[in-house]
Amino acid sequence: MLIRYVKSHVGHLLDSDGLDIYGKRIDVPALLRDGEHRHSKFGGMINAFECGSFQRVKLVGFTEYSFDDGKNWIKIPESHYLIGIRKRGEFYLVLFNGKPRTIAYTPKEPERFYNNVRYLT
Template identity: 65%
Template sequence: MLIRYVKSHSGSILDANGYDGYGKCVEVPALLRNGEYKYDRYGGVINAFECRSCQKVKLVGFTEYSFDDGKHWIKVDNNHYLIGVRRLGEFYVVLFNGKPRALPYQPKEDKRYYNNVHFIHSGRL
């Protein structure tokens, strides 16, 4: 299985073991609750039955995946994340019945402060 990952308009095609075309490991982001990203090494794919006790994460930045060595690509929609796990300091994409599962999310936007002023007390507007 191949999976396409894009970071800052430069993409990589990663294999099922977590390596790109040059044999190097890539760091991928997981979405935190506050909307920030936590980067860690990508370990590849893992079956859902092997990772029941692992910490679940939301992996973002993946755009497409292929089961037949890149002949046919299945697109992951925008603002969707892949279900993954964190195991031994690496992120893995979880396969459910042989396929990754993508779910939608609403990206959090940064707070905008006008005229470089923000209030100390939350009661004031």
């Protein structure tokens, strides 16, 4: 299985072991509760029944995935994240019945202050 990850208009093609076409691991972001991102190395893909006790993460920045070595691509909609886990300091993509699961989210806007005043509501 191949998956595409895009960061700042530069795309990376990753295989199921988490390696790009040069054989290197790259950093991918996970979405935090406050809307920020935390980056860590991408470890690859793991089946759902193997990761019951690991911390779940929301992986963002992935655009497409393919089951047949890049012949047919399945697009991941914008504002969707993939379910992953954190294992030994690396992020892994969780596969449910051989497929990644996407979930929609609304990106949080940064909190804006005007005239250094925060209004209480």
